[in-house]
Amino acid sequence: MKTIKNIYGNFKHYAFLMQQLIMRDFKVKYKRSVLGVVWSLLYPLLMMAVMALVFSQMFKFRMEGVNYLVYLMTGLIIFNYFNEASNTAMTSVVQNFTLLTKVYIPKYIFPISKCLFVGINFLLTLIPLLLVILFTGSGDTKCIINVWYILLPYIFICMVLFTIGVGLFLSSVSVFFRDMFYIYGIVMTIWQYFTPIFYDINILPKKLQFIMHFNPLYIFINSARDIILFAKSPSIIALLACGASAIVALFIGGIVFKKNQDKFIYYA
Numbered sequence: 001m002k003t004i005k006n007i008y009g010n011f012k013h014y015a016f017l018m019q020q021l022i023m024r025d026f027k028v029k030y031k032r033s034v035l036g037v038v039w040s041l042l043y044p045l046l047m048m049a050v051m052a053l054v055f056s057q058m059f060k061f062r063m064e065g066v067n068y069l070v071y072l073m074t075g076l077i078i079f080n081y082f083n084e085a086s087n088t089a090m091t092s093v094v095q096n097f098t099l100l101t102k103v104y105i106p107k108y109i110f111p112i113s114k115c116l117f118v119g120i121n122f123l124l125t126l127i128p129l130l131l132v133i134l135f136t137g138s139g140d141t142k143c144i145i146n147v148w149y150i151l152l153p154y155i156f157i158c159m160v161l162f163t164i165g166v167g168l169f170l171s172s173v174s175v176f177f178r179d180m181f182y183i184y185g186i187v188m189t190i191w192q193y194f195t196p197i198f199y200d201i202n203i204l205p206k207k208l209q210f211i212m213h214f215n216p217l218y219i220f221i222n223s224a225r226d227i228i229l230f231a232k233s234p235s236i237i238a239l240l241a242c243g244a245s246a247i248v249a250l251f252i253g254g255i256v257f258k259k260n261q262d263k264f265i266y267y268a
Contacts, residue, residue: 014109021113022120025088044080044125048073048132051198063200066229067137070129074228075197075221077125082163082217083188085118089167090174090184093264100265107261108254111167119160133228146231151239152224158242159220165249168257175264195221216245 030039051072063071089111093100096110133143174180195217201209212218219241223234234242 014106017105018109018113018116021109022117025114025117026120041124041128044073044077045128045132047076047080051076065140067141067143069132069136070143070229071225072198073129073132074225075195077122077129078159078221078224079192079195079197079217080125081118081122082159082166083192084121085115085160085163086166086170087184087188088114088118089164090170091181092167093171093175094178097264107264108168108257111171111257112164115160115164115167122156143229144231146227148227148231148233151233152227154239155220155223155227155234155242158246161246162216162220162249165246165251165253168250168253172253172257172260175260175267191215191217197221213241216241216249219245 048069052069092110092114093107099105100107133145137143170180170184194212195215196212201212201218201222204212219238223238223242226232226234226238
């Protein structure tokens with residue numbers, strides 16, 4: 001209880017710094033960009049269009065009774081958030097070594113600010129997703145806004161907390177082991193194909209389908225798809241799994257980060 005109170009106190013005390021770090025990331029990302037924030041809206045649409053063309057037209061991939069564009073885009077925006085946020089969080093401590101050596105700042109602010117910054121971009125990508133939901137599909141494949149949308153914030157919050165936990169772990173390990181920057185790129189490529197973003201899980205063998213249920217990104221994506229595509233609530237087990245994934249990742253990431261943060265300065 002005391003630890004939670006201390007963390008809350010630090011967040012309150014350093015809220016302005018967190019805000020400045022997020023604003024700095026926005027300025028750096030969109031500096032000298034003509035379209036600026038509009039790219040946050042265009043990127044998921046362009047990615048969806050390319051992948052839809054490749055898999056539905058070139059490879060003749062079909063899903064009966066399902067709006068494939070919504071299916072694809074839901075998976076893309078969730079995976080892309082995790083990919084971008086965890087990667088930027090991983091490099092956050094190393095990139096701010098000069099600041100750490102000058103003033104005292106709770107070091108966990110850096111990976112958390114990165115995850116929140118990318119989270120704002122994630123919220124922007126929900127706008128093109130909503131447009132795709134409203135203006136694509138017909139008949140059985142038409143998606144409807146339904147009452148179960150009230151569960152989406154819970155799923156997204158669990159996803160953000162899970163990403164923060166992973167970000168804390170990666171940002172700590174990468175200080176001592178810089179090869180992690182390259183290894184994680186390979187891990188994310190494998191993870192992308194191991195997550196049913198553009199394909200149906202039912203095409204996999206039963207053993208792989210069972211293993212897939214231990215993939216947190218699959219749990220988040222599938223829970224969101226149940227609501228958006230099929231207008232139904234995810235199972236209680238799925239909702240509990242979302243929360244458990246977030247708690248376990250935060251616990252492990254927080255423990256690893258706290259145990260090693262005092263050593264960071266020696267590797268600057």
